[in-house]
Amino acid sequence: MDTFDWITTAAKSAFLVIILLQVVPIMAWVERRGSALMQNRLGPNRIGPLGLFQSIADAIKFIFKEDPIPGHVEPFYYMLAPLVSVVPAFMTFGVIPFASSINLDGRVLHFQVADLNVGLLYVFSVASLGVYGIIMAGWSSNNKYTILGSLRSSSQMISYELSMGLSVIGIILVFSTLKLGDIATQQGQLMTHLGPWLLPEWLQIPKWGVFIQPLGFLVFLVAAFAETNRLPFDLPEGESEIVAGYHLEYGSMKFAMFMMAEYLNMFTASGLITTLYFGGWQLLPGFGPLLGLLQSQFGLAGMSAEWARVGFEVLSFFLKVGFFMWFFVWVRWTLPRFRYDQLMDLGWKVMFPLAMVNILLTGTFAYYGWI
Amino acid sequence: MLVKKKKNPLQEIYLIEILKGLFITIKNMLFAPKVTIQYPEQRRNYSERFRGMHYIKATNGVENCTACMLCPTVCPAECIHIEAGERADKEKYPVKFEIDVLRCCFCGMCEEACPKDAIKLSTIYEMSTTHREVYDKAFLVEQRGSK
Numbered sequence: 096m097d098t099f100d101w102i103t104t105a106a107k108s109a110f111l112v113i114i115l116l117q118v119v120p121i122m123a124w125v126e127r128r129g130s131a132l133m134q135n136r137l138g139p140n141r142i143g144p145l146g147l148f149q150s151i152a153d154a155i156k157f158i159f160k161e162d163p164i165p166g167h168v169e170p171f172y173y174m175l176a177p178l179v180s181v182v183p184a185f186m187t188f189g190v191i192p193f194a195s196s197i198n199l200d201g202r203v204l205h206f207q208v209a210d211l212n213v214g215l216l217y218v219f220s221v222a223s224l225g226v227y228g229i230i231m232a233g234w235s236s237n238n239k240y241t242i243l244g245s246l247r248s249s250s251q252m253i254s255y256e257l258s259m260g261l262s263v264i265g266i267i268l269v270f271s272t273l274k275l276g277d278i279a280t281q282q283g284q285l286m287t288h289l290g291p292w293l294l295p296e297w298l299q300i301p302k303w304g305v306f307i308q309p310l311g312f313l314v315f316l317v318a319a320f321a322e323t324n325r326l327p328f329d330l331p332e333g334e335s336e337i338v339a340g341y342h343l344e345y346g347s348m349k350f351a352m353f354m355m356a357e358y359l360n361m362f363t364a365s366g367l368i369t370t371l372y373f374g375g376w377q378l379l380p381g382f383g384p385l386l387g388l389l390q391s392q393f394g395l396a397g398m399s400a401e402w403a404r405v406g407f408e409v410l411s412f413f414l415k416v417g418f419f420m421w422f423f424v425w426v427r428w429t430l431p432r433f434r435y436d437q438l439m440d441l442g443w444k445v446m447f448p449l450a451m452v453n454i455l456l457t458g459t460f461a462y463y464g465w466i
Numbered sequence: 467m468l469v470k471k472k473k474n475p476l477q478e479i480y481l482i483e484i485l486k487g488l489f490i491t492i493k494n495m496l497f498a499p500k501v502t503i504q505y506p507e508q509r510r511n512y513s514e515r516f517r518g519m520h521y522i523k524a525t526n527g528v529e530n531c532t533a534c535m536l537c538p539t540v541c542p543a544e545c546i547h548i549e550a551g552e553r554a555d556k557e558k559y560p561v562k563f564e565i566d567v568l569r570c571c572f573c574g575m576c577e578e579a580c581p582k583d584a585i586k587l588s589t590i591y592e593m594s595t596t597h598r599e600v601y602d603k604a605f606l607v608e609q610r611g612s613k
Contacts, residue, residue, distance in 0.1 A: 136501065430484065
């Protein structure tokens with residue numbers, strides 16, 4: 096690594112960390128206002144414009160609250176657990192590309208902190224580390240509700256990780272790569288086949304994952320909800336059954352860290368859904384002509400035109416991610432929680448076979464060259 | 467009794483039902499009227515018969531009360547304390563008339579019992595204070611208006 100790499104990597108990391116830290120307060124606000132509006136209420140609207148500064152008030156409250164450690168916990172693991180769950184949540188986003196590459200003085204700059212050749216595997220391995228934090232929290236708290244919550248969490252994670260991993264195999268079969276950057280790039284092509292039939296020339300559908308892998312997308316989406324412990328799969332913290340689940344004994348900033356981990360996991364899941372199934376940084380429909388108009392209007396050429404393209408790609412990526420973040424909130428306030436046996440039934444009897452069928456179909460299509 | 471509803475196969479798949487549900491929530495979010503009352507600016511309209519803070523009705527600056535002791539007798543919370551005295555014109559009147567609102571259960575029986583239409587319950591419902599106070603006669607008569 097030379098100076099160029101050091102500087103660009105540091106800049107990209109800083110950009111991502113800043114974005115990730117902004118996600119939590121904004122999502123807390125979206126969640127509260129969104130849920131309120133859906134329930135015909137108004138929600139917090141007093142502090143700042145539209146109540147946006149409510150998150151700052153919340154953060155101040157979290158920081159200045161007394162932070163006691165209950166006498167019955169195992170202090171070392173009790174203190175470690177929030178860290179263990181929040182750190183992987185920060186780490187995962189590193190391999191997700193948020194724009195295509197740009198040429199700087201003969202060097203190629205990828206807008207991705209690390210373009211690992213095992214990117215997808217990295218995401219899965221690091222994301223499943225997060226469950227250790229939950230188990231640690233549940234066990235070290237020395238409370239029956241927390242241990243129930245963490246047990247539920249671990250078995251739920253294992254069940255759904257299976258179908259999640261299997262649903263992604265379809266994508267790997269289609270794009271023949273594990274590099275997330277390459278997967279996003281290849282989704283810029285146009286679709287040629289719809290199943291065995293050739294698509295007509297005038298019908299220009301981008302080769303986004305959702306169009307070539309609808310079944311895989313569905314399984315992945317449901318599994319992503321389960322992996323992030325969001326409703327309708329939030330059994331690890333089911334209030335009405337086990338008080339608050341694994342974070343029952345936590346208060347102030349330590350609880351805030353669990354909350355951060357939840358929202359960051361959501362953000363990573365949204366980023367992954369976008370990258371794998373919605374073309375990653377590929378421009379949204381309508382953005383291409385807009386970009387062309389902008390470039391011709393302001394006479395952008397060379398580097399400035401390139402940077403304008405990168406800006407539009409970043410915007411497209413984060414708009415898509417934002418939509419899925421909203422989708423998580425939207426579904427949370429629409430669907431009630433599953434019963435535990437229903438959750439396991441869905442995971443093993445529906446999602447798992449569907450993922451297998453998806454692999455079979457994709458394999459067949461790939462064999463006949465229909466994809 | 468467990469009633470098993472017949473579902474059609476589309477409902478069994480559950481996805482279309484979820485989409486319908488999502489549509490309902492977004493419809494409520496965007497178009498449904500919001501029920502929140504923004505309290506200090508907007509207030510709920512209570513009935514005139516609402517039983518709130520007590521007051522003593524006065525005619526020409528003299529309270530109607532004749533210290534007949536019916537209200538402390540009927541009061542289930544025993545929060546009314548009256549000491550009777552005599553005015554120069556031999557009229558009985560309350561020297562002391564105190565209501566411990568913290569103990570009051572706002573049943574309105576004092577109002578019902580009063581033969582002189584002296585103690586009444588107003589529609590005032592903002593009674594939070596920073597200290598525990600027993601309201602005396604002066605306060606109850608001059609009252610936040612004889613609402």
